[in-house]
Amino acid sequence: MYKIEIDGQEESFSCGDGDSLLRGGLRAGIGLPYECSTGSCGTCKFQLLEGETENLWPDAPGVTDRDKQKDRRLACQNRPLRDCKIKMRLDPAVVPHVVPRRKMVRLVESRALTHDMHEFRFASETAANFLPGQYALFDLPGVTGSRAYSMANLANDAGAWQFHIKSMPGGAGSHALFDGVMSPGQEVEMDGPYGLAFLRESPRDIVCIAGGSGLSPMISIARGVATDSRFRARRLHFFFGGREPRDICGEELLRELPAFAERMSYYAAISEPTVAPDAWEGPRGFVHELAAQTLQDPLADYEFYFAGPPVMAEAVQKMLMREHKVPFGQLHFDRFF
Ligand SMILES: Cc1cc2nc3c(=O)[nH]c(=O)nc-3n(C[C@H](O)[C@H](O)[C@H](O)COP(=O)(O)OP(=O)(O)OC[C@H]3O[C@@H](n4cnc5c(N)ncnc54)[C@H](O)[C@@H]3O)c2cc1C
Ligand code: FES
The missing domain is CATH 3.40.50.80 (Nucleotide-binding domain of ferredoxin-NADP reductase (FNR) module)
Structure with missing residues (x-):
């Protein structure tokens, strides 16, 4: 575990087990701003003041050449290699309501919704805990980097997870899910929940x-x-x-x-x-x-x-x-x- 200090903040957090800074921070209940968790939106940028990180996806579209010149990195694609001090603005609104956890899930079945969209059902040993509208990150066999898929069902104690996933031509995750690489009974690692577009009480x-x-x-x-x-x-x-x-x-x-x-x-x-x-x-x-x-x-x-x-x-x-x-x-x- 590495200690991550945030410049100008009293809070620090521990990050380990292969977690990116973003996942480690959110798991510790710190409001690190993010959206996609997969290197594309650029919301999770930070600057490294002390320490060392490994860049999991150097070509991630979320950082521009200008960001690279200014040494701005993505918290979702950087993993600490020792204790670090980072500069990143915090947002109390993104502190997770449900703390994300890694778990193994078993593919139960899939069925077609359209010619290129399937419903995939997975099962976990423990309860499926998330808010409507949130997503999970999957590490699929043969795929570099995690893929985000949003839950279609509701939280439940039985550990049932449903996802509606569209096959993208040439996509690595799509290949793993749609071309028979995975079969019912197979286990994969899933991490979640993530995401801020969840159902909120409102008078409208x-x-x-x-x-x-x-x-x-x-x-x-x-x-x-x-x-x-x-x-x-x-x-x-x-x-x-x-x-x-x-x-x-x-x-x-x-x-x-x-x-x-x-x-x-x-x-x-x-x-x-x-x-x-x-x-x-x-x-x-x-x-x-x-x-x-x-x-x-x-x-x-x-x-x-x-x-x-x-x-x-x-x-x-x-x-x-x-x-x-x-x-x-x-x-x-x-x-x-
Ligand atoms: C918040 C969120 C929720 C989503 N929910 C759904 C959903 O419910 N249903 C659905 O069908 N799709 C969903 N997607 C899209 C899905 O995650 C995939 O991007 C899409 O299915 C194509 O994936 P692919 O692997 O087939 O294609 P690929 O072209 O292989 O990969 C596409 C995406 O994977 C990530 N990626 C690619 N290479 C790397 C790498 N080396 N390291 C790290 N990451 C990499 C990038 O984010 C990229 O945009 C969601 C995406 C996001 C961000
Ligand atoms: S959260 Fe989107 S690039 Fe990191």
């Missing part, structure tokens, strides 16, 4: 916007709204966007919820303009446009959760904040890099 009705692989955490949020008595009086509007009709899914999962008929609605749009009129009779365009057309103004009356590729998350954020003046505090999202 809830909107979920999912693009493609963003389905999983939005289904978890919807399940939370359906079953948690604090949200009994809340309506939920669920928007899903895909390119083609064969990408559209999620409605059947929501219809299973007893609250669906009473206070939930599902809408889907496709964005590929060349799809023939008889192949899709529903709305067309991007999912944020569908949400803006469907919801009643003012949009600042809603609490928004959204997940999907960075380009979709940025379009939703721009639409809500610039065009509809929704306060940033009502937006909860993770970009899927």
Whole structure:
């Protein structure tokens, strides 16, 4: 274990067992800012004042050449090699509500939701403890670096974990999960929960916007709204966007919820303009446009959760904040890099 001091802070933490500075800090209950945990967003930058770290992914897109010149590093991709002193701003809002833990999980089964999205079910010996909307980090066989996948179900004592995962062409994690590298019964290491876009109590009705692989955490949020008595009086509007009709899914999962008929609605749009009129009779365009057309103004009356590729998350954020003046505090999202 190495001692990590933070410049200007009384708090320090111990980091070991192969943990990155980010994971070690969060495990110790320190509010180190982050979003993706996988080297892409750049939120977790720090400067090393004393000590030595190993850079797990020198080419991570989260650091620019300018960052490298200024010796800014990623806490999620640096592991201490001895005691260190770092310079990093802390954010009390990101102190974990559920402390992330490593555990072995066993693949139970997978089933297709669409042509390229599967539901994967895993089981752990101990309870599955997380908030709706959070994600876990997986170390998959033959894959360098961890992959983040968001839980689709709710916390439970039985140790059941569900994930909706989209296969990305050429992706290493996708290859491990979709091409038979893993089979039911096999164990992998998982670490979590992580993520800040979790379901929060609020006096407003809830909107979920999912693009493609963003389905999983939005289904978890919807399940939370359906079953948690604090949200009994809340309506939920669920928007899903895909390119083609064969990408559209999620409605059947929501219809299973007893609250669906009473206070939930599902809408889907496709964005590929060349799809023939008889192949899709529903709305067309991007999912944020569908949400803006469907919801009643003012949009600042809603609490928004959204997940999907960075380009979709940025379009939703721009639409809500610039065009509809929704306060940033009502937006909860993770970009899927
Ligand atoms: C917060 C979050 C939640 C997510 N939730 C979901 C989900 O619920 N469902 C879903 O389908 N997808 C989800 N994703 C996307 C998912 O993590 C993968 O990026 C995607 O599935 C493609 O992975 P791949 O391994 O197939 O592709 P690859 O191209 O092999 O890898 C893509 C990602 O892996 C990471 N990576 C690549 N190389 C390295 C390396 N050497 N070291 C460390 N990291 C590396 C990077 O983050 C990169 O963007 C989520 C992503 C994030 C950030
Ligand atoms: S949290 Fe480290 S780059 Fe995103």
